[in-house]
Amino acid sequence: MDHSVFIFDLHNTLYDEVMEYGLAMRDAMDFILETAQKQGINLSRETLAKDIENAHRASMSDWDNRIWVSLPCLQDIKAASGDIDDFTNAIITRRKKRSKDETRKTQYKQTIAAIRTLKDDGHSVYLATEGTKNAVSEALIWLGIDTLFDGTYCRPFEHDCAAIQTRAFYPDPVLPDIALEKPNALIIGQIILDHAKQHHAIAPHTTWQDVFSLQQNNATDDLAITIPDAQSQAHLASMQRAITSHLTLNKSDAAPILKTLLSKSWFIGDSFFKDGLMAANANVNFIHAAYGKKCQSGREGDFKVAKQTLMDVTGWDKSVMQMTQEAEKIPALESRINTAYVCENSLQDFIDSPLYQKESTAS
Secondary structure (H helix, E strand, O other), X not given: OOOOEEEEOOEOOOEOHHHHHHHHHHHHHHHHHHHHHHOOOOOOHHHHHHHHHHHHHHHOOOOOXXXXXXXXXXXXXXXXXXXXXHHHHHHHHHHHHHHHHHHHXXXXXXXXXXXXXXXXXXXXXXEEEEEEHHHHHHHHHHHOOOOOOOEEEEEOOOOOOOOOOOEEOOOOOOOOOOOXXXXXXXXXXXXXXXXXXXXXXXXXXXXXXXXXXXXEOOOOOOOOOOOOOHHHHHHHHHHHHHHOEEEEEOOOOOHHHHHHHHHOEEEEEOOOOHHHHHHHHHOOEEEEEHHHHOOOOOOHHHXXXXXXXXXXXXXXXXXXXXXXXXXXXXXXXXXXXXXXXXXXXXXXXXXXOHHHHHHHHHO
């Protein structure tokens, strides 16, 4: 409990998700389109992408392999292929192989090495991601770090997943349904609470509601953005609630301990907007992993293809994606984010800084 708590985002903080996901989905789509052409079936990339996007949104996971069974545009191909299972498995195999290769290829090795340094120095490390458990499990295994974290917090997934030390975070019914909707700070409070209980610093029966609450303030009228449909409007409203949900400590015997833990906690992520605001909402230190937004030299063409594919096929709300990209141009939001440190190359930048030396000495 004398040491610090470091909480990491996964995507584009530990590896380049744009390259992994975008290129893997592109490979799968290319295979489908090639198969359709061989069978004389007219299928456009745009139709295929739209069907995938709709299926991802319905399944609530952009990594759900079950979508390939139900895509409307694939029914003619499956009928002509004869064995539906063989065709579906071929798609999954193609995508998963590229995902594994790109995850290993685009991992931020210096950052992962720096996390091991944090552990060696006695600090605790956690992972908090909006990804679903199945995707998170695969990524951590491919990266070789499935046993590195003290706890992994992610969205639940109702089907079998690879076994890792993962806590699938199920929102409490009495709490907002945006528990894992960054930048909602609820999940940081949950990690800090679990950490304190794990170290026997507070009573094991203590609940989130006993010690924390979410207070709404600072309404954000600045988020002027074109909302194309009702679903996007609902998603944006959810995002706005998350932006204005500040984690506060209730009066309790545990409050002094949790206040100290929060002051000694750091959130590390590549998104200045989502990760920075979540850290601000939870009143923890924010380290901006700026390297996660940089394209690898020599792979500019691949990155362009990967990013476009990602935009085309994910179930992510497009208005929220736009808002994320434009976040640093919204002064009302930018001014609320207090960045403790910016890592331009890797987390090692922070490890080598006087700020970390001061933190380690204090611990």
